[in-house]
Amino acid sequence: MARRSDLETSSKPRQAGRRSFLKGAVASAASAGVAAMPFSTVAAGQATSQLAQKSGIPSREFGNTGIRVPIMQLGTSQRLDQRYDKVMHRCFKAGVTWFDTALSYGWGSSHRAIKNFITQVDGRESLWLTSKSGSGSVSGLRKGVDEACEELGTDYLDLYLMHGIDDLRMLDPQYLALGEKLKAEGKTKFFGFSCHDGNVVELMNKAAKTGGIDAILFRYNFRRYGDLALNRAIDACHRAGIGLLAMKTQGSVPRDLEAVVDFRSEDFTLGQAKLKSVWADERIASIVSEMDSVKYVRENVAAARSEKSLTAEESHQLNQLAALTAHYACNGCNHLCESTLDRRVAIAEQLRYLMYYECYGKTDRARELYRTIPATAREFSDSELDQACRVCPQGIDIPARLRRAREVLA
Numbered sequence: 001m002a003r004r005s006d007l008e009t010s011s012k013p014r015q016a017g018r019r020s021f022l023k024g025a026v027a028s029a030a031s032a033g034v035a036a037m038p039f040s041t042v043a044a045g046q047a048t049s050q051l052a053q054k055s056g057i058p059s060r061e062f063g064n065t066g067i068r069v070p071i072m073q074l075g076t077s078q079r080l081d082q083r084y085d086k087v088m089h090r091c092f093k094a095g096v097t098w099f100d101t102a103l104s105y106g107w108g109s110s111h112r113a114i115k116n117f118i119t120q121v122d123g124r125e126s127l128w129l130t131s132k133s134g135s136g137s138v139s140g141l142r143k144g145v146d147e148a149c150e151e152l153g154t155d156y157l158d159l160y161l162m163h164g165i166d167d168l169r170m171l172d173p174q175y176l177a178l179g180e181k182l183k184a185e186g187k188t189k190f191f192g193f194s195c196h197d198g199n200v201v202e203l204m205n206k207a208a209k210t211g212g213i214d215a216i217l218f219r220y221n222f223r224r225y226g227d228l229a230l231n232r233a234i235d236a237c238h239r240a241g242i243g244l245l246a247m248k249t250q251g252s253v254p255r256d257l258e259a260v261v262d263f264r265s266e267d268f269t270l271g272q273a274k275l276k277s278v279w280a281d282e283r284i285a286s287i288v289s290e291m292d293s294v295k296y297v298r299e300n301v302a303a304a305r306s307e308k309s310l311t312a313e314e315s316h317q318l319n320q321l322a323a324l325t326a327h328y329a330c331n332g333c334n335h336l337c338e339s340t341l342d343r344r345v346a347i348a349e350q351l352r353y354l355m356y357y358e359c360y361g362k363t364d365r366a367r368e369l370y371r372t373i374p375a376t377a378r379e380f381s382d383s384e385l386d387q388a389c390r391v392c393p394q395g396i397d398i399p400a401r402l403r404r405a406r407e408v409l410a
């Protein structure tokens with residue numbers, strides 16, 4: 001799966017709204033007796049970027065944070081070897097020194113594996129660590145950062161994200177002030193959120209206005225380029241100096257369906273081409289890529305180092321693939337389909353776990369996650385999903401896909 005550039009810090013000024021929010025929040029943290037940040041975010045961020053740069057992984061400005069980010073990071077929600085994880089080591093050696101994890105990944109095992117990994121490399125400073133908490137409360141998020149640090153065996157995170165948010169209230173002042181407080185305390189260098197489903201556009205537009213958000217991790221791939229509202233939201237965030245991180249860049253559907261387009265390229269595999277297509281969008285600072293084998297590390301690193309861009313023919317094939325397999329690729333826009341129902345049916349969530357099962361081979365994890373959905377939110381009748389199917393921009397046969405999810409995951 002799939003980068004380039006130089007190592008200077010950004011001299012771009014922050015947006016006025018953002019700057020005044022930060023000024024106010026830091027001032028209130030100071031007046032609350034919070035200690036000044038104990039490290040230089042720029043210097044520490046540069047250190048990890050330099051490692052990447054030396055190895056040929058390009059970097060880009062990370063919004064207006066003042067640091068550069070390698071264009072590829074390792075996502076770690078897959079099963080990691082607790083003693084010696086080959087994928088992490090191979091990534092590190094190749095210059096992929098930014099790791100993305102979460103309290104929920106592997107029910108904590110991801111954190112523990114990374115903790116052990118830190119002892120096997122050049123120490124904490126040589127790695128960038130992003131972690132996330134799915135708590136919906138300020139106190140829960142506060143607790144989450146401490147838990148994450150403890151599990152990772154570190155005093156601080158580089159980036160702390162509110163995980164998978166879909167509620168605009170998560171960008172209310174108390175949450176943004178928490179981010180500033182955690183930064184002032186030195187618990188995290190940067191603060192932001194990730195979002196999988198629904199409200200992504202609204203969340204991004206709100207974040208661009210409120211300030212206080214350094215980074216957003218969101219679902220973005222070759223299937224989304226025609227989405228005007230999403231593009232405008234990306235523009236707004238980019239202008240506001242928010243560092244944008246893309247995930248789910250493979251836009252996966254079951255492999256036999258991908259074969260509908262016999263992807264041909266002299267330079268790239270299909271997976272690499274999908275990464276390249278995201279990197280072609282310079283508003284995106286970096287891709288978080290989950291690589292569950294050394295083979296994928298090799299493939300993605302090669303794509304990241306390659307200076308070649310996709311040809312028109314390669315882009316055309318990706319567009320064809322997007323069009324021909326749209327009806328199997330849920331975009332996570334659940335505010336469209338789920339809002340047609342009188343009660344909650346977790347359509348996007350079930351389809352996401354079905355994707356984990358069908359496309360990522362994460363059988364156990366997909367089943368575990370599927371079973372966390374309340375039984376009532378998994379039940380449905382074909383007739384009540386009629387309207388949901390009508391509004392689905394992907395043309396997904398939602399009842400058929402939910403039946404498939406039940407068949408393999410329940």
Ligand code: SF4
Binds near residue numbers: 337347391393398
């Ligand atoms: S089923 Fe369709 S409308 Fe619902 S989240 Fe998926 S792509 Fe969006």
